[in-house]
Every structure is written in structure tokens, then in C-alpha cells.
Amino acid sequence: MAERFGGWPGGTRGVPEISASELAQLLGTEQEPFLLDVREAEEVEAWAIPGVVHIPLGELPARHHEVPRDRPVVTICAAGGRSTAAAEWLRSVGVEAASLAGGMGAWGQVYDAVALERAGARVIQVRRRGKGCLSYLVGAGDRAFVIDPSLDTWVYEDLAAEEGWRISDVFDTHLHADHLSGARRLAEETGAVLHLNPADPFEFPFEPLADGQRFELPGGASLSVAAIHTPGHTEGSTLYLLGDQVVLTGDTLFVDGVGRPDLAERAEEFARNLHRSLQQRVLNLPEDALVLPAHYSEQVRVHPEQPVGATLAELRQRLEALGLPEDEFVAWAAARTTPRPPNYVRIVQANMGRLALAEDALRQLEAGPNRCAA
Structure with a gap:
């Protein structure tokens, strides 16, 4: 078998390394490697790349037969040390293996983007792969809006520059709890x-x-932005409706679930508000309207050239909760409540402007996946 990692730089001990951004480009394609996470069980349970197979480093010699020999293998750990050791050992027994440089820490900072055209405007979905965070640039003519930017603001500035856009307006869909807002x-x-x-x-x-405010783009584009308040996930949850073709739903509606009202406490009250918001402000949109959310879970398969999204018609078929009467919806949502993670409280305080920390400390708060869906 040809050495497909042969052109990649060697890390410690000369073991080939793949960067997190290179790995992101392979996932969801025919070239997707076998992902082997060698951390301990509690680490993998807390946060992992979708689709990984878990074999702790200490068990690898006894279980290496579970690792395929007919496709490349990428080993993964927290920061790259254990994964390098795993890749080195696997290569010694004939497995084509490379280590994920920087481990899950690097994975948490990877972005990619995919664009679509609607009504004379261009919508760019920015995916922060390790967090499952989605943000958007909506541009036409020489201007663009940015919705739900992460703290790595250079991503949006670079994309806008590539398109010849000036960022004129920045929006958040709500007060985020699982990640730091860069708005x-x-x-x-x-x-x-x-x-x-x-x-x-x-x-x-x-x-x-x-509510109902509109923001027009230049250049004769027919795509506009309308803000529609949808209390439920947080009291200020807001949708952005792009014409009647695209709706940016924030954490109100996802492709695999609905927002978790318990993240703002008062779960039953917020679940009732969320049901009304969904029924009165989202589900009365055209059936072919494309829902583009602010997050996706580990269960959602991401493809390089395809945005994470679904039409309302598809979501009606996929999500049973959208068809529940109000009382049943409230009971269903309340049954799925869990305590808010302690770091979420501090992230909210930072996003409110109440907590000032060094950037390294802030970024440590948001390490791990989002947990905003019910």
C-alpha cells in the first residue's frame, strides 16, 4: 500500500503529523481516514471528533487488530503526545498512521466555510468544526453582515476581504452560553x-x-435581513430571515433538534415560550425555506461542499417535537433538562460584558462541544 502520509511533515520521533485543518478537509469525503482516539474513556465521552473509534493508548498493543490496515489511520489525543506514541507503535506493526498535531486543542480552533447563493446575495456558512459552532457572512455589492461570529474575528475579516466586502453590521442571535461571542x-x-x-x-x-426590523444590502440584491424575536432558548433569542428563502435560527431550531430551554433556567416557562416561537414564528415560513442554525451536534455529518442545514419540510419529517401540542412539548423538553455546566455561567458573564479574563483563560472556558439542543 502506498504511503499516503509520506508527504506530511514529521513531528516528534519522525512520526507523520496531520494538521487539524487538513483533517477537516478529509472528513465527509472518500479520503476520510480511520480516526483512532487514544485518550481515556472520560476524555472521549466529554468531547470527541464524530466517528472516532476509541482504544486507550495502554490497550493498543492488545487491541491493534481492531485498527484497519487498508486505509490511513489518524491517532488523536488531547495535545499530541499520546497520539504520537500511538502512531509510532502502529507504524512499527505495519499500520499507516499519522498523529493529529496539537490534538483536540487544535481541533477546537479549526474553521472551514461553504457558500451558497440566494436572491443575488452570497451566504457563507463558517463552521468551527471542533465546537459545532456555525456563523454566517451575508454579502452583496461591497458590504456584508456577520451573524454569530466566534472570538477568532480574523476568520470573518479574511473571508470578507476575499469577497471584496466591507463588514457593515454584526449580529448575535442570542446571548451565547457555550462559546465566546466575537460580535x-x-x-x-x-x-x-x-x-x-x-x-x-x-x-x-x-x-x-x-421586532420586524430590516437591513438591506447594496448592489440591487433582493436578499435582506429581518430580525424576529423568538423567546425560549434565551429571552432575547432572535431569528434572521433572509427574504423568504433562508432563516438563520440561532439556537431556536437545529437540523437535529430544538433549543434547550433549561440553559437559561426556568425550563418549563421557557419551553412554553419556545413552543410558541417555533409554531408562530418559524413553522409558518415556506416549506422550502432553508434553516441554517448556529450549532450542530456530533451526530450531524458535515461535508466539505455542503452547508449544515435543512428545509422546514425536511425538519417537520425529521423532528417529532415540532408536531407536539404545547403541553406535550413542554413535558418533553422539561424531561431533557440537565444542570448548566459551571463554565457556561462564566461564558455567559463574559459575553454579557461582566467578566474580564485574559484570552487564554477565556478560551479554556469554552473547550469542548456545544450542548444547546434538546
Whole structure:
């Protein structure tokens, strides 16, 4: 078998390494490698790349027969040490293996993007692969809007520059709890106007959104943005409707579930609000409207050239909860409540503008997957 990792740089001990961004480009394609996570069980349970096979490093000599010999193998750990040892050992017994450089820490910082055209405008979905976070640039002419940016604001500035856009307006769909928002930073760096829903308790200057407000793009584009408040996941949860063709649902509706009302406490009250929001503000949109959410779970398969999204018609068929009467929906959602992770409280405080920490400390808070869906 040809050595498909032969052109990749060697890390410690000369073992080939694959970067997190290179790995992201292979996932969901015919070239997808076998993913072997060699961390301990509790680490994998807390956070893992979708599709991994778990064999702890200490068990690998006894279980190496579970690793295929007919396809490349990428070994994974927290930071790259154990995965390098695993890849070295596997290569000694004839397995074509490479280590994920930087481990899960590097995976948490990987972005890729996919674009689609709607009504004369261009929508770019930015995927933060290790977090399952989705954000968006919507541009036409020489301007663009950014919705739900992560803290790595360079991603959006670089994409806008490639398209010849000036970022004029920045939005968040809600007060995020699972990751750090880059909306305020991006607005400051680009001179854009920051728009937020005042129903969430932000403690810094912004332009308050009003229900039904519209934001037009230049260049004759027919695609526009409308803010529609959808209380439920948080009190200020907001949708952005792009014409009648695309709806950016934030954490109100996902491709594999609905928002978790317990993340803002008062679970039963918020579940009732969420049901009404879904029925009255989302599900009355055209059946072919494309739902583009702010997150996706580990169960969602991501493909390089295909946005994470689904039409309302597809979601009606896929998600039983969308057809439940209000009381049944509330009982269903309340039964799935879990305590908010402690780091989520501090992330919320940081996103509110109440908590000031060094950036390394902030990024440590958001390590791991999102858990915003019910």
C-alpha cells in the first residue's frame, strides 16, 4: 500500500503529523481516514471528533487488530503526545498512521466555510468544526453582515476581504452560553454597527434590535435581513430571515433538534415560550425555506461542499417535537433538562460584558462541544 502520509511533515520521533485543518478537509469525503482516539474513556465521552473509534493508548498493543490496515489511520489525543506514541507503535506493526498535531486543542480552533447563493446575495456558512459552532457572512455589492461570529474575528475579516466586502453590521442571535461571542470585538475592529436584542442582559453599548426590523444590502440584491424575536432558548433569542428563502435560527431550531430551554433556567416557562416561537414564528415560513442554525451536534455529518442545514419540510419529517401540542412539548423538553455546566455561567458573564479574563483563560472556558439542543 502506498504511503499516503509520506508527504506530511514529521513531528516528534519522525512520526507523520496531520494538521487539524487538513483533517477537516478529509472528513465527509472518500479520503476520510480511520480516526483512532487514544485518550481515556472520560476524555472521549466529554468531547470527541464524530466517528472516532476509541482504544486507550495502554490497550493498543492488545487491541491493534481492531485498527484497519487498508486505509490511513489518524491517532488523536488531547495535545499530541499520546497520539504520537500511538502512531509510532502502529507504524512499527505495519499500520499507516499519522498523529493529529496539537490534538483536540487544535481541533477546537479549526474553521472551514461553504457558500451558497440566494436572491443575488452570497451566504457563507463558517463552521468551527471542533465546537459545532456555525456563523454566517451575508454579502452583496461591497458590504456584508456577520451573524454569530466566534472570538477568532480574523476568520470573518479574511473571508470578507476575499469577497471584496466591507463588514457593515454584526449580529448575535442570542446571548451565547457555550462559546465566546466575537460580535463586540468584530464590530470594534471593523467599525461595524453591533446589533443585539435588548431582552438579553448585555452590559456594553449596542444598537437594540426591534421586532420586524430590516437591513438591506447594496448592489440591487433582493436578499435582506429581518430580525424576529423568538423567546425560549434565551429571552432575547432572535431569528434572521433572509427574504423568504433562508432563516438563520440561532439556537431556536437545529437540523437535529430544538433549543434547550433549561440553559437559561426556568425550563418549563421557557419551553412554553419556545413552543410558541417555533409554531408562530418559524413553522409558518415556506416549506422550502432553508434553516441554517448556529450549532450542530456530533451526530450531524458535515461535508466539505455542503452547508449544515435543512428545509422546514425536511425538519417537520425529521423532528417529532415540532408536531407536539404545547403541553406535550413542554413535558418533553422539561424531561431533557440537565444542570448548566459551571463554565457556561462564566461564558455567559463574559459575553454579557461582566467578566474580564485574559484570552487564554477565556478560551479554556469554552473547550469542548456545544450542548444547546434538546
